[in-house]
Amino acid sequence: MGRRKATVLSKACCCRWSAAISLSIAVGFALWQAAWLATEEAHDPRYLREARGAVVKAGQRENRSPTRSTQLSLALETTTSTSPRQIARTRTSQSPTQVVWEFCSGQFQTCECGGRMRWGTPDKFEVFEPKEAPWQCDFIALGDPAPGDNSKVCECEVLGARPREDLEWVFCASQFMLCECPGRIRWGNGKRWKILQHQHLQPVKCTTDLGDPAPGDAGKHCECEVDPASDFVSHLSPAVRKHSASPKVTSCDIFESAKQGEAWDREQWKAVAGLCSDPALDLNLPEAGADAMSVQSLASMVDAWISEGFSNNYARLYRDGWLEEAFVNFIGSSPSQTKWAQINEQLIRSVHLFSTRPIVVIHFGMVTPREWDPKKYPRLVVMHAAPFPTTVFRRFDLNKFRSLLIARVKTGIQLDSDQFVAPRVDELFGRAREEGSETYPLPILPVHFLKNEELPMYPGPQGGVTMSGGKSHVFDRYCRKGKCSVTTRWGHAHPTWTFWALPFVGTWLRRHLRDETLPAVSGPQTELRVTSIDVDEDLLNIGTWEERGQKQWCKYDVMDPSDFKILLHERVPPRSCNQPPPIGADAIFHPAGAALVFYTAHHAVDPNISASLIDQLDNRFRSGKLPPPVFFKGCFYQDGAALQQAHPDVRCLI
Structure with a gap:
């Protein structure tokens, strides 16, 4: 009897001891889980906590998730029925999630959203429970959580993995x-x-x-x-990576270290000094405007890196960081097998067929397309440069100015991506070197097919318009009562240049990026804020007029690839060269009109058509059946000298 009683007491003690151990384990685990949840609270995104506290309109307030104290109680309740090992397995098999608010629609548009919808601005908003019908995103339907703010949008809640x-x-x-x-x-x-x-x-x-x-x-x-x-x-461009150990081939430091060198090094430093120097230490720089880039951003505008795979081409072609003569092109993001990668390849291919000079492509995208093969195209050099900062907007085409500074070419021909070159184009390099010099330190543009008064930016009865569709100020500084004091006919933005023109390029880029204003000349409204000149072509022309430039090439960037049928079509030589000029006359600058010169094609936006024309040009040139490149009034001429001998009244250069 005593032994049975002792046994019962022993079992009771063991049960109580076991229960105490279980309770201790439960409490310990609950405390651990509460600490874990507190850590999650600390890392909970700010906008998620704000969303939970926002006003909800959909017939009722949002159903809030259990509070931390409720979760602790649940933990205590579930611990007795779930072992720590099971809980550990559950924890590791589940991925923590977070709420992401994704843009759905702008103000006065409709938003289709499968989850909750948020209406307002990042700081002031209201959250609505899901519904099947689309949301009408305006203050009439949803109220106005941010009065007077026109940036209100609808955003949709997306639940996903952290x-x-x-x-x-x-x-x-x-x-x-x-x-x-x-x-x-x-x-x-x-x-x-x-x-x-x-x-x-x-x-x-x-x-x-x-x-x-x-x-x-x-x-x-x-x-x-x-x-x-x-x-x-x-494989990414070092220019867009957050961290890159790749060495630069151009930068402010590199240019400054060479500023006491050869004439081209000295002119290069003059060109970039305004971008590379702290304006607070340089009293000669004009005041910067409200839309100026930061000092740090300005200095980064001349940073460049060699693209992966092109180091050998660069080392073989460049001497002391420079090319004697080259074509220079710039382009943005062009993924492989897409239209612009293929368009640009036809340009590169034409250079390798019809020229002996290199072509430098300054790439402002993320990844170099596979079509630009350094082995297939041994005279191709691709450099990477960063896009313009997005905090202060600049149009992409102003990167043309940057490309001329970065390429480091002593005599260059700029080509846009929608161009290709034709046989005998190399003859233009010699002429560019002769016409661009220390005494004429400006880029030279080919004449435009439109007369000045035919341009959309010309100040007609309703005023001129920009490429962006706004009011143009291009001619305001130069025109009074229908008379304009410009120094050239409008030129196309496909310049030639020598290193003597680099300070011109750098100065006008600096003026635009620093939002400088040209001081007034005679007459009212002649001040000119340089950022109001919104495209590269306008800036090149205004710069030429400001510097009193007068030289202009004949039309060597033929308006469309289809115009090459003039060169490729079999014809009987005319008895007299008295047809209308291919580029129409104007009363002041080209009273006899201007010649077409089949050195390059412009508007080559179909890579298949370009490839076919390049093949035809190659076949005809190799067979000796291609006419000379200079065309005027129905006749072909070997070069500018022959054109001048036949038509001494032609004023354009070639």
């Missing part, structure tokens, strides 16, 4: 260009983005067709989410 902290966003493409990315793509600027659904290596055109997460912001662009440790990142 983003990896080791991933980073890098620039992919400017507005209107293509972005190809192995990860996610986001579209917008600053703090306003729309994240696109992942489409592996499917090019995305970066336009407002994707939506407008930042209304009125001209700096919108696409960015690519990348893993810094991936092989893909190793």
Whole structure:
């Protein structure tokens, strides 16, 4: 009897002891979980906490998630029925999630959203419960959480896995260009983005067709989410990577270190000194405007790196950092097998067929397209440079000025991507070297096919318009009562230059990037804010007029590839050369008209047509059946000297 009683007491003690141990384990685990939840609270994104506290309109307030104290109680309740090992397995098999608010639509548009919808600005907004019908995003339907702010948008709640902290966003493409990315793509600027659904290596055109997460912001662009440790990142342009050990081939420091060198080194430093120097220490620089780039951004505008695979071409072609003669081209994002990569390849191919000179491509995109093969094209050098900062907008085509500074070419011919060259184009290098000199230190443009008064920016009865469709100020400084004091007919933005013209290029780039204003000349409204000159062609022409330049090439950038039928078509030589001039006459600068010169084609926007014409030119040239390149009034001439002998009244140069 005593033994049975002792046994019962022993069992009771063991049960109580076991219960105490279980309770201790439960409490310990609950405390651990509470600490873990507190850590999660500390890392909870600010905008998620704000969203939880926002006003909700959809018939009722949002259903809040359980409080931390409730979660602690649940932990105590579930611990007794779930072992720590089971909980550990559950924890490791679940991925923490977070709420992401993605752009859905702009103000006065409709938003289709499967989750909750947020309306307002980043700081002032209201959150609405899901509904099946689209949302009408305006203050009448939804109220006005941010009165007077026209940047209000609708955003849709997306629940997904917490983003990896080791991933980073890098620039992919400017507005209107293509972005190809192995990860996610986001579209917008600053703090306003729309994240696109992942489409592996499917090019995305970066336009407002994707939506407008930042209304009125001209700096919108696409960015690519990348893993810094991936092989893909190793092929990115060093100019867009957050961190890169690749050495630069041009920079302010490199230019400054050579400023006591040869004449071209000295002119190069004169060209970039205004970009590379701190204006606070240079009293000679004019005052910068409100839209000026920062001092740091200005200095980075001449940074460049050799593209992967092109180091051997660069080392073989350049001497002491310079090329004697070369073509220079610039281009933005051009993913492989897309239209602009193929267009640019036809330009590169034509240079390798019809010229002995190198071609330098300054690339402002993320990845060099495969079509630009350094072995297939041994006289091709590709350099990377960063796009313009998106905090202060500049049009992409102003990168033309940067490309002329970065390429370091003593005598150059600038080519746009929608061009290709033709046989005998190399003859232009010698003429460019003769006409551009220390006594004429300006770039020289080919004459435009339109007369000045036919240009859209010319001040007619309704005023001129810019390329962007706004009011043009190009002629305001030079025209009074229908009379204009310009020094040349309008020129196309395909200049030749020598190193003597680099200070001109650098000065006008600096004036634009620093938002400088030209002082008034005689008459009212003759001050000119340089940022109101919105495209490269306008800036080149105004710069020429300001410097009193007068030289102009004949039309060597033929208006369209189809015009090459004049050169390729079999014809009987005319008895007299008295047809109308191919470039129409104007009363002041070219009263006899101007000649066409078949050195390059412009507007070559179909790579298949370009490839066919290049093949035809090659075949005809090799067979000796191609006419001479200079064409005027129905006849062909070997060069400018022959043209002048037959038509001494022609004023354009060739």
